[in-house]
Amino acid sequence: MDLLEIKAINTDAQRWLTKAATNLRQHLNTHFQVQTKSDRNDLVTNFDKETENFLVDQIRQNFPNDKIVSEEGFGDQVQTMHGRVWFVDPIDGTLNFVKQRNDFAMMIGLYEDGRNVLGYILNVMTDELLWGGPEIGLHLNEKVQPLPLDQPLAAGLFGVNGPMFAYNHEHVRDIAFASSGARILGSAGLEFQQVILGRQVGYISRLAPWDVAAGKILAETAGLSVTTIDGDPLDMLKSQVVLVTTRRALPEVQKIRQS
Amino acid sequence: MDLLEIKAINTDAQRWLTKAATNLRQHLNTHFQVQTKSDRNDLVTNFDKETENFLVDQIRQNFPNDKIVSEEGFGDQVQTMHGRVWFVDPIDGTLNFVKQRNDFAMMIGLYEDGRNVLGYILNVMTDELLWGGPEIGLHLNEKVQPLPLDQPLAAGLFGVNGPMFAYNHEHVRDIAFASSGARILGSAGLEFQQVILGRQVGYISRLAPWDVAAGKILAETAGLSVTTIDGDPLDMLKSQVVLVTTRRALPEVQKIRQS
CATH class of the missing domain: 3.40.190.80 (D-Maltodextrin-Binding Protein; domain 2)
Structure with a gap:
């Protein structure tokens, strides 16, 4: 992928995340359904499913040949990292989401032939989006993010x-x-x-x-x-x-x- | 204390906290000095001392007969809860403050003859002030805060x-x-x-x-x-x-x- 294509995908991905997060925040207090998965603390909500469905849908519409790994079953059965592989976590920190309605993230990662391309971690309630990749650097919302100190x-x-x-x-x-x-x-x-x-x-x-x-x-x-x-x-x-x-x-x- | 007096003190306390937090946020990246107290993780900064000094000063000027319990030594040696006793914690979560510049609080509590009067917990970086007391109820910034559910x-x-x-x-x-x-x-x-x-x-x-x-x-x-x-x-x-x-x-x- 060249830089132009990476930048175009980046614009798309940020637009999808903004739309998904805005939608989630708007409906957070009106229709919230929780189900238990493997045990009492392994939870899934309608928002996990709706958000994943939406994000996977956007990827499929725009990049029909790419593969998708995701948590709630809307993705593909991916066996190798060959080609372009997307990773979607619609709500990371589901227990925080359910119990606190706070401190959870939406995440997207894009790899090509196993190499890092683009990553997104959006703190949904504070609207802080950490994003970037090796070709475009590190950013927090609109600002370039300085690299962390190499601390012991x-x-x-x-x-x-x-x-x-x-x-x-x-x-x-x-x-x-x-x-x-x-x-x-x-x-x-x-x-x-x-x-x-x-x-x-x-x-x-x-x-x-x-x-x-x-x-x-x-x-x-x-x-x-x-x-x-x-x-x-x-x-x-x-x-x-x-x-x-x-x-x-x-x-x-x-x-x-x-x- | 009657409600009128409590409300007047509340206005004062909120003004002091706003001023102290604004000052701290403004100088956070320019003059930051850390000292070790009892062990390597027991830290104190110039901001702990300056903030406590400022808040204790405000209390003394306005309520010279009240007693003050505080962390960094600007308060009094308080032996009983008789009368009005203030508690000041200029920076709660000093390790977070030093290591993260985030997730720390300024706190003030006021008791009269051992009874609850007014409490303040200010998340300094998000500017979320939880405040109130038995006579004036519970508030988060400008809004009345609903009481938490009585969960198991x-x-x-x-x-x-x-x-x-x-x-x-x-x-x-x-x-x-x-x-x-x-x-x-x-x-x-x-x-x-x-x-x-x-x-x-x-x-x-x-x-x-x-x-x-x-x-x-x-x-x-x-x-x-x-x-x-x-x-x-x-x-x-x-x-x-x-x-x-x-x-x-x-x-x-x-x-x-x-x-």
Whole structure:
């Protein structure tokens, strides 16, 4: 893809997200339906489904040959990262969405032959859209976003998954205690935003492809490291424990894990 | 105090907070000095001191006979809750303030003979001021704030202190896992806001008087329960483990603690 095409797709993607978020905020207090999926805290709402349906529809209409990975079943069965692959998470942080009507994100990621192209994390209620990619740089709404400082682990806060932190799975508690302190926000997208904006030195959690796809593109554009917990490259088509952190904190985290 | 006097004090307190927050936001990126107190994560900045000095000064000028409890040493040595006692926390969530420049609060609480009078929790960066008291009700900025639903523990998210959650001190982990999920925000004031706005079903942490004074007034005005971890009334002049929760969740939390 050349820069002109990337910029054209970027204009489209931002328009879709704006429309989806505006629609969601308008109807948030009038028709809200919640269903349980695998357990009492695995929830889905009419907004997850409607938003995903809308975003997938826009992609299909504009780019009928592209493949789509998405959470609620409107996408494709994608087996390889060959060609152009979109990742759509209509509502990231569904528990926050249901319980708080706040602190959740819409996310889109676009890859070509496995390479980062464009990522979007929209904090729906504050309307803060973090967007960009390797060709167009990093932006927060209308402004170019400065890259985060390359801080060591002890200098920053660390976002964690609650149960992994509580039970010290994969040394997550040890890692968090070696930082300035643990934070639990309940949205992978907003945790990625915090690290990319330089407000946290890292984040660790078990994540599905749609939870991580946009964040990985933006974090790598910001000069951060995004790997599995073992330091390997992500497999974008499966769930895995994901670590996003500054380059300087990465070896410190790995040393704690091996201790 | 009669309603007229409470309303006059309310006008003053809001004006002081607006001025202090505006000043802080204006100088946030120009002169920021951090010092360490008891350990590497116990921090104080020039803004904590300047803001406390300003707020304490306003109280002294307007109400020279009142007593003041505050974090950074500009207040009085207060031995009893007799008479009018102010509590000032210039920056609640200092670690967030230093590391994120976000998600921190200014708080003021006013008691008379130990009774709740007026409370203020200002999220400085979003400019959301939760304010009120038993005589004037609950407000978020210009709007009357509806009271939170009386939800059971399993229906809502629960804010926790990181180390208490990680080590299950006082059964905090068990309590959080019986809720919809744990959250760690790093600011007692913002955690109180979440519970009062109905976004969390509770919050538990070890808190100093200035951390809890405003939140207690607002939470009780909102019909929530605020007690020690043992279910006893707070001693407003000492540090203690504080539990704020819906009335319906309170016996559920107590049952878990006694298990």
